[in-house]
Amino acid sequence: MAASTSYETFIGLEIHIQLLTETKIFCGCKSKFGDKPNSNVCPVCLGYPGVLPALNEHAVELSYKVCRAMNCDLAKEGMFERKNYFYPDLTKNYQISQFEKPFGRNGYFEYESGGGIKRIRFHEIHLEEDAGKMIHQGGRSFCDYNRAGTCLLEIVTEPEFKEPQEAEDFLQAFRRTVRHLGVCDGNMEEGSLRCDANISINTPGAGLGVKTEVKNLNSSRFVKKALQYERRRQEKVLKSGGKIIQETRLWDEDKSVTESMRTKEEAHDYRYFPEPDLPPFRPDQAFFDMIEKSQIELPLARKQRLTEDYGLTPDQADYIVEEKAAADYFEAVVALGADAKTAAKWIMGNVAKELNRIDLSKADLGTEKCALSAERLTKLLGMLADNKIHGKIAAQTLAAIFNEDKDPEVIVKEQGWDSSADEGDLEKIVQQILDENPRVVEQIRGGDQKPRGFVVGKVMKATQGTANPQSVQSIIGKLIG
Amino acid sequence: MEKDDLLITAAQAQLALSAEEAGRLETAVSEMLDYFEMMNEVDVSNLPPTTHALVRENALREDNPNPNNNQEDLVNRAPENEDNFIVIPNVL
Ligand SMILES: [Zn+2]
Numbered sequence: 001m002a003a004s005t006s007y008e009t010f011i012g013l014e015i016h017i018q019l020l021t022e023t024k025i026f027c028g029c030k031s032k033f034g035d036k037p038n039s040n041v042c043p044v045c046l047g048y049p050g051v052l053p054a055l056n057e058h059a060v061e062l063s064y065k066v067c068r069a070m071n072c073d074l075a076k077e078g079m080f081e082r083k084n085y086f087y088p089d090l091t092k093n094y095q096i097s098q099f100e101k102p103f104g105r106n107g108y109f110e111y112e113s114g115g116g117i118k119r120i121r122f123h124e125i126h127l128e129e130d131a132g133k134m135i136h137q138g139g140r141s142f143c144d145y146n147r148a149g150t151c152l153l154e155i156v157t158e159p160e161f162k163e164p165q166e167a168e169d170f171l172q173a174f175r176r177t178v179r180h181l182g183v184c185d186g187n188m189e190e191g192s193l194r195c196d197a198n199i200s201i202n203t204p205g206a207g208l209g210v211k212t213e214v215k216n217l218n219s220s221r222f223v224k225k226a227l228q229y230e231r232r233r234q235e236k237v238l239k240s241g242g243k244i245i246q247e248t249r250l251w252d253e254d255k256s257v258t259e260s261m262r263t264k265e266e267a268h269d270y271r272y273f274p275e276p277d278l279p280p281f282r283p284d285q286a287f288f289d290m291i292e293k294s295q296i297e298l299p300l301a302r303k304q305r306l307t308e309d310y311g312l313t314p315d316q317a318d319y320i321v322e323e324k325a326a327a328d329y330f331e332a333v334v335a336l337g338a339d340a341k342t343a344a345k346w347i348m349g350n351v352a353k354e355l356n357r358i359d360l361s362k363a364d365l366g367t368e369k370c371a372l373s374a375e376r377l378t379k380l381l382g383m384l385a386d387n388k389i390h391g392k393i394a395a396q397t398l399a400a401i402f403n404e405d406k407d408p409e410v411i412v413k414e415q416g417w418d419s420s421a422d423e424g425d426l427e428k429i430v431q432q433i434l435d436e437n438p439r440v441v442e443q444i445r446g447g448d449q450k451p452r453g454f455v456v457g458k459v460m461k462a463t464q465g466t467a468n469p470q471s472v473q474s475i476i477g478k479l480i481g
Numbered sequence: 482m483e484k485d486d487l488l489i490t491a492a493q494a495q496l497a498l499s500a501e502e503a504g505r506l507e508t509a510v511s512e513m514l515d516y517f518e519m520m521n522e523v524d525v526s527n528l529p530p531t532t533h534a535l536v537r538e539n540a541l542r543e544d545n546p547n548p549n550n551n552q553e554d555l556v557n558r559a560p561e562n563e564d565n566f567i568v569i570p571n572v573l
Contacts, residue, residue, distance in 0.1 A: 021544050028547020037565040038556050042549045058544035079532060086495050088569055135566070136573040142566035269493065274532035281539050 007201035007238070009231055010208050011167050012159035013223075015174065017184040018130065018192040019062045019151040025129050026053030026096065026149055033190055037144035045129075045149035047091035053277050055080075059151040060103075060281060062183045063127045064291045066153060067104025069181055069298060070122055074291070077282050078103045078127075080275040088143055089131035097154075099272045101280070102126030110300060111173035113166050117300075120170055121158045128152050153183075159198065159208060164227035171195060171220040176299045180324040188219050195220075199227055200244070201234050209234075210244040214258055216251045226251040230258050302327055310340035319348050322362070329365035332374035338381045346381065350395050354402050371405040372398070380408040390468040393417045417466045426459070426467055430475045433458045444480050452476055 024031050027044035044051045060078075067074055079101040082094040104125035110117050132148035134141050155174075161167045175186040175193055186193045195217050202209035214230055217223045229251075234244055249258040297305070299321045306317040306327070320330045326347065333343045347362070351372065355361055364370045380401070384394045389412060400411045412418050433455055434441050440451040452473065459472045487507055491498045498506065561568040 023544050023546050028542070028545065029549065030546050038567065039552055039565070041552055041555055042547075043555070046555055054540060054542040056544050057541040060541065084493075086493065088572055134572075136571050139571050141569050141571050141573065142563065143569060144566055269489070274530070276533060279533045279538065279540055281541075283539075 006203075007209075007235060008204045008206075009162055010159040010200050010202070010211070011161035011164065011227055012198045012211075013155075013157045013161070013167055013171065014196045014198070015155040015157075015171075016130075016194045017066075017153050017155070017178055017186075019059055019153055019183055020185065021056055021058050021062065021151050023056060024149040025056050025059050025127070025151045029149065031150045032146070033192070035146055037142075038146060040146045041148070046145055047093075053096065053275075055278060055281065056151060059127060061291070061294075062151075063103045063125070063153055064283070064287075065181060065294050066155075066178065066183055067107065067125050068291050068295060069177065070104065070107035070109050070125060070155070072104030072107035072122065072125055074288065075101055075103045075105070075281075077101055077280050079280045080278045081272040082275050083128075083270045083272055085270060087131075088141065089134055090129075090148055091132075091145070095129055095131065096275055096278070097128035097272075098126035100274075109170070109174065109177070111170045112300065113169035118166060118170075120160055120166075123156045123158055125153060125155050128154060159200070159211070164224045164231065167197060167227055168220045168224035171223055173300065175220070176322060180296060180299050182324075191218075195223055197223055197227055199230050199234070201231060201238070210246050212244065212246065212258075213248045214251055215248060215261075216253075218253075222251055222253060225253075225256065226258055229256065233258065296324075299324075299327075306330075310334065310344070312341065312344050316344040316348060319362075320344060323365075325367065326362040326365050329362075329374055332366065333378050333381075336374060336378040338378045339385065342381055342385070343377070346377065350398055351377070354398055357399075358402055371402050376401055376408055383408060383412065387468060387471075388412070388418055389466075390470070393466055396465075416464070423471065426463070426471060427475050427479070429459055429462050429467075430455065430472060431479060433462070434476075434479060441480060444476070 018031075021031050023029060024040075024045055027042050029040045029042050029045055032040060044053060064074060079098065080096050081099040083097045083099070084094045086093055102124045104122070107122035107125060108119050109122065110119050112118075130147050130150040130152040132143055132145040134143050136142075157170075161170065175188075178184040178193070179186045184192060188194070197214045197217060198211045199214065200209035200211035212230060212234070214226050217226055230249065237244055245260075248261045250261055251258050303314075303317045303321040306312050306320060307314060312320070319326075321327050330340075330343060330347055333347075334340045347365075351365075352362065354372075355364065355370070360370055365372070366374060380394060380397060383389050383397075384391070389397065393412070396415075397408050397411050397417065400406070400415070401408055404411065406414075437455070437458075440454060443451045444455075455476055456469055456472050459467050460469070484503065484507055487503060487510060488498070491503075556562050556565060556567060559567040
């Protein structure tokens with residue numbers, strides 16, 4: 001990418017992830033996307049006077065799980081504060097969040113970018129309640145509080161990305177990681193993973209410049225595009241002798257520009273104070289042990305292991321590790337005895353095509369939705385390796401597994417696709433076709449290789465496609481010499 | 482209390498103060514703050530901060546949905562609603 005800039009760039013991200021809990025953070029309302037407006041509300045999340053919040057245990061566990069995976073110092077005491085602001089997306093006029101004692105501090109995360117491994121540090125990770133959604137139309141605003149009070153985890157990076165590309169690469173790796181951890185579905189379009197970016201530029205060595213914050217970034221690609229635009233804009237301002245104004249800007253994807261929100265930028269005064277309705281959370285050793293136990297091999301480490309242990313190409317490993325289900329599936333198939341490289345090739349190729357055909361994805365591998373269990377793929381690849389079937393038949397069998405939900409050996413038997421049992425029969429068939437076509441035999445003897453294809457075609461037709469073309473070729477060679 | 486602080490506080494609380502009200506409150510709020518100032522005289526340097534007077538243990542709730550059947554009632558309590566949305570004057 002063109003690094004035409006004579007400035008140093010500082011980019012930070014503020015990420016919010018919706019935790020995959022059944023219920024909201026402080027009440028028993030369901031935490032669900034897409035329900036009828038205000039169907040998952042109660043006096044607590046509507047901010048009625050006199051109600052008491054009660055902290056969701058699972059939300060706390062998932063938060064610590066993320067903090068641990070992001071190498072944070074885990075809070076021995078976590079606390080909640082009221083963050084006061086007046087906007088009707090929350091009815092209480094404050095958001096319960098964490099300020100003095102967030103669950104995680106001083107973390108870091110490693111991700112691939114520009115052909116190497118880079119590290120980004122986190123300032124802090126804290127748990128808070130999400131706000132409701134509003135639609136503004138005509139003279140009125142329509143409020144839906146289904147999302148109000150759902151569990152939201154905020155992750156703030158240090159402003160240490162040097163390039164917009166790094167921010168995008170990080171975001172993709174981060175998204176993959178929270179999906180592997182099972183704490184968030186990572187859907188940026190639906191807003192279960194949201195990202196704001198801040199950027200400043202300055203003459204090299206002078207430290208952070210005046211930053212702007214960019215919002216409305218609904219995909220990791222937008223993050224990069226918006227940051228590239230915003231960096232160019234800031235450069236132009238500085239080069240023409242102007243000053244950057246600290247402000248919030250919105251990314252307009254249609255116009256591919258950032259635009260000032262023109263809000264009054266009185267420095268926010270949220271007047272944080274400790275939430276008197278929630279006691280501090282002081283986990284015991286058993287809790288920390290449980291968090292430690294819940295840790296999994298993260299996607300980057302897993303990708304490295306798949307390439308090193310199984311000899312997969314980086315592309316193959318990347319494809320498989322993109323979804324935890326696919327990675328688990330791949331390793332199950334290998335554990336059952338399949339050749340790792342062949343399995344990877346099939347998962348990326350024929351299996352992907354079949355999944356696509358029936359509207360599944362690799363995230364469904366190994367689940368009930370997917371008829372191709374690890375055992376079935378292993379058996380199929382085993383039959384292929386033993387030359388019981390050849391590639392084209394294997395592909396047909398694969399499709400049949402999905403269509404009929406049967407074991408591959410049953411399908412091959414029922415269809416009469418087994419080609420190994422009748423090597424002798426195959427020779428007879430080839431002989432017969434050669435006998436019927438003496439001119440072809442002459443041509444082949446005369447050194448013309450083209451008619452071989454004609455013979456193979458005839459044999460395939462006679463065997464309904466079950467014959468292994470390579471076997472046919474070698475039989476032709478044997479019979480004609 | 483400085484008048485500017487009062488006006489900023491009022492703005493954050495979405496209160497429109499007339500000049501007369503602001504003048505009156507300036508004195509009144511200052512007196513209240515002076516009264517609370519007494520608390521700052523207590524020496525708390527050796528005490529850990531407390532957020533809650535009663536509960537000292539972790540108070541957690543299991544992640545189980547709590548069937549709640551009064552959503553309709555709650556929406557109907559709003560001054561205006563439409564298609565299950567709670568409707569308010571445009572705040573954008
Ligand atoms: Zn609720």
